[in-house]
Amino acid sequence: MYRYNETDQRLVEERVRQFADQMQRFLAGQLAEDEFRPLRLQNGLYIQRHAPMLRVAIPYGTLSARQLRKLAGIARLYDRGYGHFTTRSNIQFNWVRLEEVPAILAELATVQMHAIQTSGNCIRNITTDQFAGVAADELLDPRPYCEIVRQWSTLAPEFLFLPRKFKIAIAGGAEDRAATRFHDIGAQARLDEAGNVGFAIHVGGGLGRTPMVGQLLKPFLPRAELINYFEAILRVYNRHGRRDNKYKARIKILVKDLGLEAFAREVEQEWAWSRGGPNTLDETTFARMEAFFQPPALPEDDPQAPAYLEPLATHTPFARWVARNVAPHRRAAYGIVSIALKQPGVPPGDATAEQMELVADLAERYSGGEIRVSHEQNLVLPQVARRDLFALWDALRTRGLATPTIGLLGDVVCCPGGDFCSLANARSIPVAAAIQQRFEDLDYQFDLGPLELNMSGCVNACGHHHIGHIGILGVDKNNQEWYQLTLGGREGNGAALGRVIGPAFAAEQVPEVIAQLLEVYVAQRQPEEIFIDTVERIGHGPFKARVYGAGDRP
Amino acid sequence: MNAPAQPIAAPSAQHLIRPGPPARCTPDPWIWQLDPAAPLPPDAARQPLVLPLAHWLALSPTRRSPCWGVWLGPVDDPEVLLPDLPTLPLVGVHFPVFTDGRGYTTARLLRGRCCYRGELRAFGDVLRDQVYFLARCGFDALSLRPDQSPEAALQALGDYSWEPLKGLAHAG
Numbered sequence A: 001m002y003r004y005n006e007t008d009q010r011l012v013e014e015r016v017r018q019f020a021d022q023m024q025r026f027l028a029g030q031l032a033e034d035e036f037r038p039l040r041l042q043n044g045l046y047i048q049r050h051a052p053m054l055r056v057a058i059p060y061g062t063l064s065a066r067q068l069r070k071l072a073g074i075a076r077l078y079d080r081g082y083g084h085f086t087t088r089s090n091i092q093f094n095w096v097r098l099e100e101v102p103a104i105l106a107e108l109a110t111v112q113m114h115a116i117q118t119s120g121n122c123i124r125n126i127t128t129d130q131f132a133g134v135a136a137d138e139l140l141d142p143r144p145y146c147e148i149v150r151q152w153s154t155l156a157p158e159f160l161f162l163p164r165k166f167k168i169a170i171a172g173g174a175e176d177r178a179a180t181r182f183h184d185i186g187a188q189a190r191l192d193e194a195g196n197v198g199f200a201i202h203v204g205g206g207l208g209r210t211p212m213v214g215q216l217l218k219p220f221l222p223r224a225e226l227i228n229y230f231e232a233i234l235r236v237y238n239r240h241g242r243r244d245n246k247y248k249a250r251i252k253i254l255v256k257d258l259g260l261e262a263f264a265r266e267v268e269q270e271w272a273w274s275r276g277g278p279n280t281l282d283e284t285t286f287a288r289m290e291a292f293f294q295p296p297a298l299p300e301d302d303p304q305a306p307a308y309l310e311p312l313a314t315h316t317p318f319a320r321w322v323a324r325n326v327a328p329h330r331r332a333a334y335g336i337v338s339i340a341l342k343q344p345g346v347p348p349g350d351a352t353a354e355q356m357e358l359v360a361d362l363a364e365r366y367s368g369g370e371i372r373v374s375h376e377q378n379l380v381l382p383q384v385a386r387r388d389l390f391a392l393w394d395a396l397r398t399r400g401l402a403t404p405t406i407g408l409l410g411d412v413v414c415c416p417g418g419d420f421c422s423l424a425n426a427r428s429i430p431v432a433a434a435i436q437q438r439f440e441d442l443d444y445q446f447d448l449g450p451l452e453l454n455m456s457g458c459v460n461a462c463g464h465h466h467i468g469h470i471g472i473l474g475v476d477k478n479n480q481e482w483y484q485l486t487l488g489g490r491e492g493n494g495a496a497l498g499r500v501i502g503p504a505f506a507a508e509q510v511p512e513v514i515a516q517l518l519e520v521y522v523a524q525r526q527p528e529e530i531f532i533d534t535v536e537r538i539g540h541g542p543f544k545a546r547v548y549g550a551g552d553r554p
Numbered sequence B: 001m002n003a004p005a006q007p008i009a010a011p012s013a014q015h016l017i018r019p020g021p022p023a024r025c026t027p028d029p030w031i032w033q034l035d036p037a038a039p040l041p042p043d044a045a046r047q048p049l050v051l052p053l054a055h056w057l058a059l060s061p062t063r064r065s066p067c068w069g070v071w072l073g074p075v076d077d078p079e080v081l082l083p084d085l086p087t088l089p090l091v092g093v094h095f096p097v098f099t100d101g102r103g104y105t106t107a108r109l110l111r112g113r114c115c116y117r118g119e120l121r122a123f124g125d126v127l128r129d130q131v132y133f134l135a136r137c138g139f140d141a142l143s144l145r146p147d148q149s150p151e152a153a154l155q156a157l158g159d160y161s162w163e164p165l166k167g168l169a170h171a172g
Ligand code: HEM
Pocket: A046, A048, A053, A084, A085, A086, A087, A088, A092, A164, A165, A182, A183, A205, A206, A207, A208, A209, A250, A414, A415, A416, A420, A421, A422, A423, A460, A461, A462, A463, A464
């Protein structure tokens, strides 16, 4: 893991001091609400429905056990004993008190954490693949690059007041597990013919009210130019992005208005000035960064250890959990364990202080003390010996953390919705709970196979509903909560946006409608064909017909 | 979202700070022409006037005085000043509202690409909570909004001890 040097540490401490002063001036009436607002947002502080909400950055989703314990402590001391992991691998505390936020930030600074730029019209937390550095299918470890970009973007003085927020994701694998094409900038690692490292750069992706898939701006950017090129993109955006209408202010609108080619020309012109300049990255920088992310010295071990194979053969619940929640590590004797924060009846992504502490302990015992946060709102232990899996599973069970549904219907992604968020049109958590309840039967979920269901409480799309195979969006009709369903969304290499299937439904209808969609799939699927592939093969027609009756067929 | 356009106010002569070193508060000797259509005052050539870009560009080079500066709005392209920059004593950059970040890029373009070395002045909605970042982008003179305390703003210049533009320095 990256460890702060003196400069990083000083920066977060100075930030805490600066914000404590701003807060004090605000409370004393010396700083107007309008002037305080952007300052508090750049420190992750929202004013929400019930209470202020604090969003803490988890840079590229990596946490140490010590940091996770601190988050647990904050949840207990300053919140109601839990936190909410988000789709951008941050954690939110929904019940903090305004006056206490500086104290929370000071506590975070003691474990090299902060809430800088987790909101506001600036460059946000950098995200990546939750399996970075351990995935069997990885081209290179993206974390050193994430860290370089994090350092550059933190308080980058030119880009603190952009037209709108700006999100960057970097992925290192053949499989894009970081949803890079749904970010303002998405970088995917590539090697050129000579074996040089670089990135394919996509631009202008995003969800929200105008969802768009990012377009390919540069097929191969040499890694030395990463910062120069990002700076060129940001500069074009800062100068020319719309500021007259906040719904048209994201870079995706600028790219669309100019056209990809004209936008690319502007960026190239801008880049021509900085190319090879002072912010060009050199080999020592990469080497120094890579040194922070060296794989731990994992001892040789037996992938066929009896402590693993025996329970696997005899204990169905364990075998199920392994099948869904353990991904291949690049070393066969190890596995990557996903811990689902998807207990039926609990808001997706929520973890209690006790759960966080247990995961921190287990990470230390079994996984080199490191934890990852995934954009599916789950936690990940990146390197667990297969012989330890059974003991780990057994320990996770004690706190309801062994739900074996990663990538299945039960792994619902969901925003806080109307229960917490003042922008919501509808509640999302109770609907997610109703769906999880209706499809509790694990045999059925396993039979259905991989299926992503995402839900947002309004068009801001915090729950990524457009990229769910099935998406649910809360809408308001005459002050009533309704739910619109989309079908066909997909992240990863075949990225696509879901399309609305028809008129919206009332909350209590939603589980039944989903059951109907699944019936169509089960009836029509070919052997081994997963839900989304069936949707792409047969189109929306049969699904609509089942849900709305033949009369509504388009 | 940015506030609707308001008439631009002239910088207050008592609210000019210079990040230095040494950081200090100094009176503003400049006379600001805000309306591009306003005629030049009598004896203009010897006055320290700051003209709007449109006015400056409308004058033929022979009619421009070496005593004058120019100011840019957020949409103005600083590169149109390239031929004039080596001799311009002052370039102002207007911030209609502090959340409009275009002026930061204008400053970096002027200081970096255009190699401008004269006084670079931020004015308009310039608040103490932004002075540190403005200074980091190359502004060496900040006309604060008149309700801001120059002492507090001078202090805010010390909010951080590290230099973000060289943020990568410790990385290589
Ligand atoms: C409760 C407080 C929250 C508020 C007020 C809020 C507000 C917003 C708003 C206004 C947007 C749209 C901005 C735009 O498109 O320009 C947005 C987008 C987003 N939010 Fe939230 N949000 C909240 C919580 C969350 C949570 C809990 C998550 C994660 C589960 C989240 C993840 C996201 C993501 C991923 C987007 C991006 C959509 C895109 O790609 O454009 N937000 N949020």
